[in-house]
Amino acid sequence: MERIVKIGKTLRTNWKKSILGAVVVYYGASKLKEKYQINILMRAACKEAAKYGDALIPMDRNPTVITVILNPVANKRKAKKDYEKYCEPLLLLAGLQVDVVQTTSEGNAKEVVETLRGTEAIIVAGGDGTLSETVTGLLRRNDEANRFPLGVLPLGRTNSVGNVLFPGGDGVEKVKQLIQACMAIIENNTTWKDVMKIEPIDTGEETPNRPVYALTSIEWGAFRDTLAKKDKYWIYGPLRGYASYVFNGYKDSLTWDCSGTIKYTPPCPGCENCITRKPEIKRKWTFFIPNAQAAQSETKSMINPECSVVNELCFKSTEFRIQPQINNGISALSVGLGKNKYNYTEFVSEGWRRLKGESDVPEIVKARTIEFRPLDSKPDVVIAIDQEEFEVKPVKVTLLPKMIKSFCKNKTSIGTRLNKFFTS
Template sequence: MEKIVKLSKTIRNNWKKSTVGACALVYGASVAKEKYEINILMRAACKEAAQYGDSLIPMERNPTVVTVILNPVANKRAAKKDFEAYCEPLLHLAGLQVDIVQTASEGNAKEIVETLKGTEAIIVAGGDGTLSETVTGLLRRNDDANRFPLGVLPLGQTNTLGNTLFPGGDGVERVKQLIEASMAIIKGDTEWKDALKIEQISEAQEETPRPIFAMCSIQWGAFRDTMARKDKYWFTGGLREYATYIFNGYKNSITWDCNGTIKYTPPCAGCSNCLQKRQEVKRTWSFFMPSTQAAVVDQTLTVNPECSKTEELCFKTSEFRIETSTKKQEVPSLNIVLGKNGYSYTQFISDGWNRLKNNAMPEFTIPARTVEILPEDPGREVTIEIDKEEFELKPVKITVLPKVVKFFCKPSLNNT
């Protein structure tokens, strides 16, 4: 009997070793295949970028200068490595003069862009936070003649706009995404995007802070607070986001009550009330043929009596969001999203998991041009999120700015 037990243990141990060895071989083969595919992609992209540099830039002109705002700590410090591996070589091969400026702290991108000179385009190498800071610095400038086109290299942990312009994934798909984003800058196709202007509402005697700008969303409430803690549960691996809902669905430190009043105006296609006439600036890459542009109707002469009509609504919810519209439409607008008021523990987990699987968030939505958020005093410090950057909750006014930032994009998305 003892011999049988020993034999059984020996067989089991040998089986474990062989299984582990087989798994290691499969994993090694998968990694080798991925590296091979990435090398093929980069070789083709480098060849294409070099052709642009050789054939489209005249010898008698200076190289086009582009400034890269690189966040070296984005995506857990992987952003710099990925930029140097997959993006920077293509920009150099295309004949661009690449000036790289690394951000040193939070808010540094705003300062860099506000004082930036001597460049023909800005490239954001980071995530949503770096992009938001760059857009804020750009739109705070008083010189309309220097509204540089922006390139987005989605190198951050969250890349909302970057993933919209250049859909990606993991592994090989992520490298494809970075190549597409880099080649869009090289090819020079552009598209205008709406932005959000956020102004703090202060008392008359207080000095009003300068506005900040965002490209995607403002979030406040239980779901935002929960997902902001997901990195704490790194030990759950690929189930980290699902585990976050399980561990936080009962905590009082989550903002379950978003209470206050909103005052909003309806969307408007543009009129004398909401538009200011500004100098039209044409900016194209100098080594491309000048683009023709259709005549534009001066909407500052249009009168729309509904534009300044204000509606007021009291709200109480577990989630409050304001988002730029992702759909192409004639009338620019932002969406006020009011979630459900009150969740049980199981309902919260179920709803959260459903969002992770299907990205489905069925809530009450109000389209608007401007909105004032007047929150009730929560009795404690509450955090909201503006394009993944955290701010203290205060009364603010949000205005949609139609087609105010020009981004490099795929040719199929070109609206210029």
């Protein structure tokens, strides 16, 4: 009987080892396949970048200078390694002179860009925070006639703008995304992006800070607070967002009460009252393909009587959000407000639906300018501007249509063609 028991234990031990071995072999094989695909993809991309540089760069001129603003601690300190492995080789093979400036602290990107000289383009290698700081520094410059085209290499933990310009994912898909972003710079594929200007309102209590600029969103409330905590639940891997709703949906530390007033003017296609003339971008990129359409049309001599009409709205909600949108060819600020109250089950269910892309903040109004005044501003309550946290204060938000020229992909770009290497 004892012998039979020993044999049973031995069989169970061997069975467990065989299962573990199979898992290790499968994981190792999948990693080897992914590494092989990335190597093939990068080899093809390097060949294309080198051909482009050899064909279009005259031998008798200096290389074009671009400045890369690199956040070395982005994405848990992986950004620098990924940039050097997947991005820098393509830019150098295309014949560009790449000057890399590594940020050293929060806010350093603004300081670098405000005083930057001797470059013809700025490339952001990081996440939403680095991009927001760079845009702010760019639009604070005094030499408005010499603003630079802006490139985005989505290397951060959050890449809202980068993921819109260049859809990506993990593994091979992430490398494809970075290749497309680099090829857009090399090929000079560009588009104009709207910008939100956020100016503190002078309340007489303290001197207002300088304005900041944003590309994606202004968010305040419990849903934003919950997602800001998701990295605490890293142990749940890709499910950490869902776990954050489960473990925080009942806590008083979330901002459950977003109350205040907004004064807003309606969207306007552009008239003498509100039009912002975009400065001409001067550069010496002789080897880049010129745009077929001019970046800016002449301002029409017209006045929209509704442009200066001011409306007022009081609100009380669980969340408050402002985003730039384009409807029927007209740029506008979209103001969204959620429900006034959620119980625990409703909050978690709604949060999960949003993570799946099945729900969003209901839109209330569209506007061109918004004066936002919170009802009660507490020191520990924050509002997120492009995922960066700021103290909740009265601000004026103004939409600046087509203010930043950004590199993007198109259907015929080399990056898009390389994206078809692996379709499975």
